[in-house]
Amino acid sequence: MTRGMIPGLTHQESMVVAERHTVPHVTPDWAGFADMPPVLATAMMVGFIENTCILALRPHLPPGQCSVGTHVDISHIAATLAGATITAQVELIAAEGRRLEFRVACYDESGLIGEGRHRRAIIDTEHFMERLEQNRATR
Template identity: 65%
Template sequence: MSNPTCATLSIGLCHSETLTVAARHTVPEVEPAWPGFADMPPVLATAMMIGFVEQTCIEGLRPFLSAEQRTVGTHVDVSHIAPTPVGMTVTATVELIGIEGKALLFKVQCRDEGGVIGEGTHRRAIIDLSRFTQRLQEKAAQAGN
């Protein structure tokens, strides 16, 4: 039996993932070429929290996509209101609250042992991987890559 398609997705789908914050997830480790980050506190970087939210959405959607489909992020509106040190566990919880064709809207929240550290919304779009890859190659060719 093949994987179900997007038509089986429904509002209310929820998924959670956990992450133990490691040094590689902290602000000073985001990008060594960005000197502004080097002397920042070693706490979970907002960029990493957003990436973790995306990962949680991807894993929650995986059972509902065909082998040819993936999802890509298209919009993020998420606060990051509390620091999380190395060693603490963060739980991201995502809930599908809107479906418009291939566009999906999630309510998202991240918590650590101290409470909510971030929340908001995240939009993703369902794509056909081969078409997306073809368009990407065409764009790269235009750039001379």
């Protein structure tokens, strides 16, 4: 395990929800989203939480390593409009070798909007990309 990456490690990030983070603006490729209410998209909330986990780990990883998400179990329990500030709070609760598990929560000015667990794995970026290229070549 990498130094400093022990259960109890916490981190938080905040951001202002922009129109581009709302359901109708997720992507023009998915027509079903176009007429949905203009609230923070679940996918964007999960991505923001995942980014907060990445930033929590970054100072503890040597050059050439990063982490990838392997599992998401997050409930989105309250809607948030564009213009609101959201804050993700993450806590590393388990670290077994390269496998990490976080308790995560996200809040807006009114309170809790999402919570759950997120797992990540530490990878050697170059080796990971080499394996992907090998897999693509055999398909």
